[in-house]
Amino acid sequence: QQPVQSPQAVILREGEDAVINCSSSKALYSVHWYRQKHGEAPVFLMILLKGGEQKGHEKISASFNEKKQQSSLYLTASQLSYSGTYFCGTCHTGTASKLTFGTGTRLQVTL
Amino acid sequence: NAGVTQTPKFRVLKTGQSMTLLCAQDMNHEYMYWYRQDPGMGLRLIHYSVGEGTTAKGEVPDGYNVSRLKKQNFLLGLESAAPSQTSVYFCASSYSTLTGDYEQYFGPGTRLTVT
Numbered sequence: 001q002q003p004v005q006s007p008q009a010v011i012l013r014e015g016e017d018a019v020i021n022c023s024s025s026k027a028l029y030s031v032h033w034y035r036q037k038h039g040e041a042p043v044f045l046m047i048l049l050k051g052g053e054q055k056g057h058e059k060i061s062a063s064f065n066e067k068k069q070q071s072s073l074y075l076t077a078s079q080l081s082y083s084g085t086y087f088c089g090t091c092h093t094g095t096a097s098k099l100t101f102g103t104g105t106r107l108q109v110t111l
Numbered sequence: 112n113a114g115v116t117q118t119p120k121f122r123v124l125k126t127g128q129s130m131t132l133l134c135a136q137d138m139n140h141e142y143m144y145w146y147r148q149d150p151g152m153g154l155r156l157i158h159y160s161v162g163e164g165t166t167a168k169g170e171v172p173d174g175y176n177v178s179r180l181k182k183q184n185f186l187l188g189l190e191s192a193a194p195s196q197t198s199v200y201f202c203a204s205s206y207s208t209l210t211g212d213y214e215q216y217f218g219p220g221t222r223l224t225v226t
Contacts, residue, residue, distance in 0.1 A: 002153065029211055030211035030212065032211065032214065032215070039221055040219070040220075041201060041217035041218060041219050042154070042201070042212040042217050043217075044215070044216070047152060047211070047212065047213075047214060048211060049211075052217060063123070087153055089154075089215075091211025097142055097205055097207075097208050097212075097213070097215075097220065098144075098156060098169065099156070099211065099215065100156075100170070101146075101153040101154040101155070102153055102226045103152060103153040104153050
C-alpha cells in the first residue's frame with residue numbers, strides 16, 4: 001500500500017516555509033525523500049532510519065516518528081530551486097530495500 | 112562515472128510489438144530496480160534484482176519480464192505492448208541492504224508510448 005502524502009500541492013513565495021507529510025499503514029524501517037523536477041529523474045534528498053539516524057546532503061530537514069509511522073520533510077526559507085514534486089518512499093523490514101513511493105507533493109516556489 | 116544510464120530515451124510502439132529497455136550502472140551496485148511513473152500515481156515498482164542472476168516481482172509486474180545476466184545491466188522486456196504500458200520508465204540502483212539504508216540512484220528515464 002502506498003504511503004499517503006499531504007498536501008498534494010502547495011504554492012510558496014520565496015523565503016516561506018513548508019512541511020510535507022508522509023504516512024504509512026505498515027511498520028517502517030526507513031523513509032526516503034526524493035525531489036523530481038519536470039522531465040527529470042528523481043534526486044535523493046534524505047534517508048531517515050529507524051532509531052533516529054538521518055542521512056542527507058541538502059539543507060533540508062526531516063523527522064521520523066516510528067510509532068506513528070510518519071515522516072515529515074521541512075523546507076525552510078524556500079528558494080526557487082526547491083520547486084518540483086517531492087516523493088517519500090517507505091521501506092519495510094526484510095523487503096530488500098524495496099521502496100513504496102507516495103503519489104507526490106507538488107511544490108511551486110514563486111517570487 | 113556515468114552513474115545509471117538508460118536506453119533508449121524515447122520509443123513509440125504499436126500494440127502487440129515487443130521491445131527491451133536497457134539499464135546500465137557503473138557503481139558496482141548489487142540492487143537494481145525498474146519503476147514506471149504515470150501521472151498522479153507516483154513511482155511503482157515493476158521488478159527488482161538483488162544480484163546477478165536473480166530477479167523478483169514488484170507491485171506491477173504483469174506484462175513485463177526482466178533479466179540480470181551481468182551485475183551492471185538490468186533489462187526490462189515488453190513481450191506484447193499494450194496502450195496501458197504507455198508510461199515513463201525509470202531504472203534505479205543501490206548498494207545492498209535489507210533495511211533501506213542507502214539511497215537509490217535513478218537513471219534519466221525512458222518515455223514509452225504505445226499506440
